[in-house]
Amino acid sequence: MFSGSIPALVTPFDATGAFDERAFRDLVEWQIAEGSAGLVACGTTGEAATLDKREHFEVVRVCVDQARGRVPVIAGAGSNDTSVASANLRAARDAGADAALMVPPYYNRPSQEGIFRHFEALAADSPLPIILYNVPGRTVTDIQPATVIRIVRAFPQLFVGIKDASGILTRATQHRLALGADFVQLSGNDETALPFNVLGGVGCISVTANVAPRLCAEFQTACAQARWDAALALHDRLYALHEAMFLDASPGPVKYAMTRVRPDFPPHLRLPMTPANEAARSAADAALTAAGLA
Structure with a gap:
């Protein structure tokens, strides 16, 4: 169910800072038309840390409503408080997430x-x-392989995969080797998605796919079909863009690049996130040109 190119969607805001539902629905529709295999709403790239709970699960609900079952929707729902994380799981279910x-x-x-113990508690009543999602660069908490294996073996029907951004x-x-090929492994880093897939990964929860959904989808299809020469060519075509997305604090560069490929897309961010600096904008411009996107 979860494989291929899955964008970690940006959350568009209008000039007042409010969630821009129209722009988000347009984004979801474009992503599906371009071949994205799933959607993540309210992940890191979606500025989830700046959304209150009502907004957070409204974004998820709108994503589900616009997707209409054509692709699965994965809701960001984590917390550093186990009881809050448990409540978030129920809210994600109520919003229609898969x-x-x-x-x-x-x-x-x-x-x-x-x-x-945190994930054991969530397993007790997760709907x-x-x-x-292992991203120690942001959480300062690294789920070591032995712990991943322990969690999944304890609850194999519940913990179906990992986004590995370690x-x-x-x-x-x-x-x-420990969990078998049915355990879904998704890269959390666009720039290493190619070797990750060679080693057993089946897709990527991608930042770059916000900007280049069709190329990212074609790359993942080439990997799934073991057309490694084609995958390498697409990797090389996208590599500068992968790098440019993180030359300033994300999602500043992503939202800037979005305005280049979709001129009507709102560029606004919520503090403490700020627009991409000049170096990141210049790198994004060059990368978009190199990829044939601008």
């Missing part, structure tokens, strides 16, 4: 045992399948 994307508790810095490619092999 699965939840769950980071381990951040800021608290729990031990590996604490991470396991949705869960995709683990940047440690050997983990794809460790997870695959």
Whole structure:
């Protein structure tokens, strides 16, 4: 159910800072038309940290409503408070999501045992399948492979996959050998999605796919069909864009690049996020030209 190119959608805001539903519905429609295989609403790139709970699950609901079952919708629902994370899972279910994307508790810095107990508690009454989201560069909490394996083996019907943004490619092999090919492994980093897929990954929860959904979808299709020469050519075509998306604090560069490929897309961010700096904008311009997108 979860494979291919899955954009971690940006959340558009209007000039007053309010959620721009029209622009978001247009974005969802465009993503599906361009070949995206799923959608993540209210992930990191969606500025979830700046949304209150009502807004957060309204964005999820709108995403589900516009997708109309054509692709699965994964809702960001993690929290550093286990009870809040549990409530978020129910809210994601009520909004119609097909699965939840769950980071381990951040800021608290729990031990590996604490991470396991957190997910064990969520498993007790989770109404949705869960995709683990390991992104230690943001959470300062790393779900070690032994803990991933322990969680999934304890609750194999619930924890169906992982978005691995650790940047440690050997983990794809460790997870695959321990959990089998049916455990869904999604790259959390566009720039390493090619080797990740070679090692057993089946897709990417992508930032770049916001800007270049068709090329990202074609890349994932080439990987799935083991057309590695074609995949490498697409990887090379997109590589500068992958890098440009993080030359300033994300999602500043992403939203800037969106305005280049979709001129009517609102560029606004919520503080503390700010527009991309000049260097990031110039890099994005050059990368879009190199990729044939602008």
